[in-house]
Amino acid sequence: MRNFRESKVKLFREENIPLFVKEQELSTKYSEIMGGLTVEWDGEEKPFPFIESQLDNLDRSVREKAYHLIRAAYRQIKPETDALMDELVQLRHQIAVNAGFNNYRDYMFVAKNREYSIEDCYDFHENVEKHIIPAWNRLANVFKSKLGVDSYRPWDNTAKLLKNAPYTETSVLVDGVAEMLGKTDPYFSDRLEYMRANGLLDLGDRKGKSPGGFCVPLPVSGDTFVFANFSPSFFSLIALIHEMGHAVNGYLQASEQGPIEEFQWRAEVAELYSHGMELLLLDKFDLFYPEEEEFKSAQREELRRAFTMLFGPLSGDLFQHWMYTNPQHTAKERDEKYFEILKRYGLNPVDTAGFEEEIGMSWIGTLHFIQYPFYDIEYSMSMLGALQLLENYQKNPKQAVEFYKKGASADYNQSIAAIYKETGVDFDFSESTVKRMGEFLEKVIHDINS
Template identity: 30%
Template sequence: MADMKNPALLKPFPRKFVAPDFVVKDADSIKPWVDKLLERPLSSAEDLTRWLEDVSELDGIVGEDSNVRHVAMTCDTKDAAKTEAYLYFVREIAPRLAEWDDKIRRKYYDSPYRKGLDPRIFGRLDRMFATAIELFVEKNIPLDVKLSEMSQEYQKITGAWTVEFDGKTRTMPQMSRYLQQTDEKLRESAWRAMTQRRLADAPALEALFDRMLKTRHEYALNLGLKEYREYSFKAKLRDYSPDDCIEFHDSIEKAVVPLMRRIMEKRRKQMALEKLRPWDLSVDPLGRPPLEPFKDVEKLQGGVGEIFQKIDPRLGEMFGAITGTMDLDSRDGKAPGGYQTTFEERRVPFIFTNAAGVQGDVTTLLHEGGHAFHTIQCRDAKMIWYRHASMEFSEVASMTQELFGNPHAGVFYADGGDVRRAMFEQLERVVDLFPWVATVDAFQHWIYTNPGHTGDERAKKWLEISGRFEAGLDWDGLDPDVRKYAWHRQLHIFEVPFYYVEYAIAQLGALQLYRQYKGNPKRAVDAYLSALKLGGSLSPKHLFESAGIKFDFSIGMLSELMAMVEEELETLEF
């Protein structure tokens, strides 16, 4: 990775507690610093505050070591040394950290001086620590290790998904370009090649998921809980219930699915087809060639930087400062998907994507850029726990940039028609997101409240749930396993259960900010950046309110925002 640009914006934070030359070698190298923290006498609220800052410093150093290993492994899953370095941390360091973290939290929580701290500042931390203490038992430490190992196994399997096509070995993101081609036979051939490659690993992924499910159920039982869902909602500090999520699924079915199906019906008519097939969803319905926003990742990075500059120079400056901490192209052996992580000690974001030259890659980099802005905006927070917000608001940070960036699609296209197409496709993705989130989330609610189910029962339930929310495609004559195992490509189901509904909740927040942006761009960006600065110091509801938006996923709010999206889609249609 190249050196960071604009060091003034990303000023370093010199160590005040841990020795400047300390590097993480193993758990034993960390222990003396943990012992110093645990043995330190605390005689006042000021002592306790300073102690928390020192805990944060050590956490940042160790967290950065972990994240650097994870980044290296995901950038090259075929490199055995990088995988082993990551797994060494998971197996040998993380279990001891879990024990030490519990002792640290208890020292804070049991301190008589905690009650002397300002609850407006420390109230959220109290809740975080109290919940973590409640949900910690030593016998779950080896289960955490197993789950991390299994997540790495999933990444290794899916990172090897390549096919021989059109004379070359191609990754799945690279293959997605063929689904945009106007030649129907070529699209179908590409779709079949992709789905058959995924199906080759279906037995392995089914077995892997069964092991994950069993381990997670055991994890919940060890805590005296009846199911993993109960654990997950507690651990995520959710102020909404499973019933609220199920009601949200119903609202999506009523308020969004009809709009999605109207869009799909219009596509079918434009393509003059009797029925839409699975390979007909990404091609331009009017037969125009695929959008080609960029040829290489340098153009992608430069163009997205220009979009951020147009939205607001402050965003352009932040993005320009981190161009050296990105890995953007798709290649064999690279883990799937995209993410933004933070090098915790430096408090600097790192962006990972699998770009292949399609419009969706622009959206992804805008999205991950939003996460990076969040990291930069709250990097001055003295306590590490407040440098990360809850996922419901973290995804507002990212999804808002997809929408703020949409009016500036002309950065990548000279032709006005292409600009309108790019904008239309982005808003289509907004609509499509809600039914897919409802499908994934409803599926997980069933999975974890029925832990003794069989693989066949799981496949049947997936088909039932996806039938509620899909666009009504024609699957006649196709391998039925393609639909049964379509969820295998969604890494969240394997790696981070119950982290998905947040995307839909956050999309509602992002759409509210976009509505503000269309009326007054400067004020909307000001509200956005101001809320990002608060990091994780407030609940999702209060973070939404600080941005001038409502934490509301009722059918009323959903219908109101979908009407806005549909109206804008109509203005962009040809």
């Protein structure tokens, strides 16, 4: 693996120090803007995450109401966030120029030690649009049919058709996921049970607890710790499975590679095993959803997530390529470009008539654009690898799991391509690979709905 310290030394310019400070100040300002965002709901002031959660409501009128309120909230803060983004783009452009680059995009490829080229990313953008979006349109048509709507509107594109939460108590969640993991490989469930017995899980919700979830390796002990603020939901089920993918990866690294004083977790690799774990358990959701139609709905939702993780980060990446190679763009041009890109990808099957302007400004809600520039495409790349894992698993479950464990324990100092190869998949964004995955997704969709 390339040395990140060398990159930092290569890119260091003293004149950029105050610019980095200013960049952090703008990032903090964005957090304050979004953190203070509230919306009135039925006469009561509600935090923004509550309103967003209503986009999954089974009642279409509730989803539409939530959608309009979210867009109205974005419009309220748009002048401030436009000014903030304008300043960030110019500031980052200057950082790049000071370091000897033509634009911030080129600068970030060096800063992130990318093992692939800018052209590779553009090819990936095009190949997904050509070969993955048709499969997404097919799944979206299934959702449209299940919803019983004539027009698939923006507030329908978020709806989940699962009527009930998959569990009531956190202990039930852990029991069920342990069983799912055990049916895939005994080692997977052994790690979860070990973590539960040794206080390495903090999953329940409680007053004052920080939102979100994460998995962290503990290098001295070789353990991993999973933190989350879960309430009963399909998302929480998927999130625990996802974090257990990271945990298994961490345990295998510790057991095979020994204590690691310092290394960089590359998202292209780490997310392969978390997304991969989700898909390896796709055929076991019936442990939480025993009724056939609910089971199929859960599988469809996991597929929706897989599609979203393919084209969502990818479209965000393309948006940032455009922003930073056109640093003199206006706020209006930025919104228009964002709508254009979303319509090419996730919103391709959606009737967006009359909402072009609202959709165009929705970049406001993506914190990556502000706080983690160019940290997006890695998720799409790892999901492409995870789909190959699922393809292998459907052909030969035992062999696919052994490859998963081998890759998850591989030396992280290798190239990304070498680690993927040990996992039995390719780190490849060529048209032939993306086309094969598009055809495979069509087959999975057909199998679930047959």
